[in-house]
Amino acid sequence: MSNSATESGRDARNWLALSIGNSRLHWAWFQGEVCKQVWHSPHLDSAAGEKLIHGWNRGELWCAGLESPGPPGGEAIAPNPPLWIASVVPHQLALWQSYGRFYLITLEDVPLLGLYPTLGIDRALALVGAARQWGWPVLVVDAGTALTLTGADPEGRLVGGAILPGFGLQLQSLTEKTAALPPVTFPATLPPRWALTTPEAIASGVIYGIGSGVRDFIEDWWQRFPTSTVVITGGGGEMLLRYLQESAPEMAKQAIAMPDLIFAGICYIKQQQSG
């Protein structure tokens, strides 16, 4: 095979995955089944989206001057990569629909039994992504804007789950809905549980509150499915794992952190569809 044939073969295998969350856009660049790079960007406005698509159409993958739409380092890859999207945010999804090689993943594409029609596609994809690697039954804890728990049984049937405000949303809502509580940035480490300052008291309430709730859900899940894998993902996943390491070390040892879980799900669906 000539060099150029090898090159074009490689290029043809390039594709992008975009998961549109309520806080951010999550991007991955794949070659075939291999995930080469993952990065995150803020939501984009329509001008920024159009600029990016225009660049892709011209064969420039990452538009210069656009804030963080591309991977750090801005790798050069083939023009017009297929873009596989999973979205739980309709107004952000609309930006990408004019792109020629746009593929939207919906619940109908996901081979999961017992789905209900309004289940978030991110939750369904995370579940099949986790099961592909660890098998059924599986429980996914996704600490995103909302924190979700989503579990499926040994047959790959959705058992159900729960949705609560995530770390950032809880911190933000306290600031917004009270007169005296200051904005608190997401702490890098666990705060003291018995806090003596207002910011630490807020951080403690949110982190230990979410953490103990999640722990209770996991304990209940293991009563039902003692052999189930538990996978933790999402922007707040590290904090959740830190909580478990301190408060429930045995549980933490058995939980698996997969920050890029959604992309395992997207890759699986793409493979199914591409035959």
Ligand SMILES: Nc1ncnc2c1ncn2[C@@H]1O[C@H](COP(=O)(O)OP(=O)(O)O)[C@@H](O)[C@H]1O
């Ligand atoms: N760099 C970051 N940017 C935004 N949120 C972050 C970041 N690091 C951690 N977080 C936390 O992660 C949560 C958002 O998770 P993420 O999985 O990005 O959400 P979504 O998928 O809903 O957009 C928020 O609670 C936030 O506090």
Ligand SMILES: CC(C)(COP(=O)(O)O)[C@@H](O)C(=O)NCCC(=O)O
């Ligand atoms: C629960 C979610 C908001 C989580 O999204 P995220 O916070 O991670 O952006 C999303 O999965 C969603 O909109 N779900 C629809 C309702 C459901 O899953 O039952």
Ligand SMILES: [K+]
């Ligand atoms: K999510």
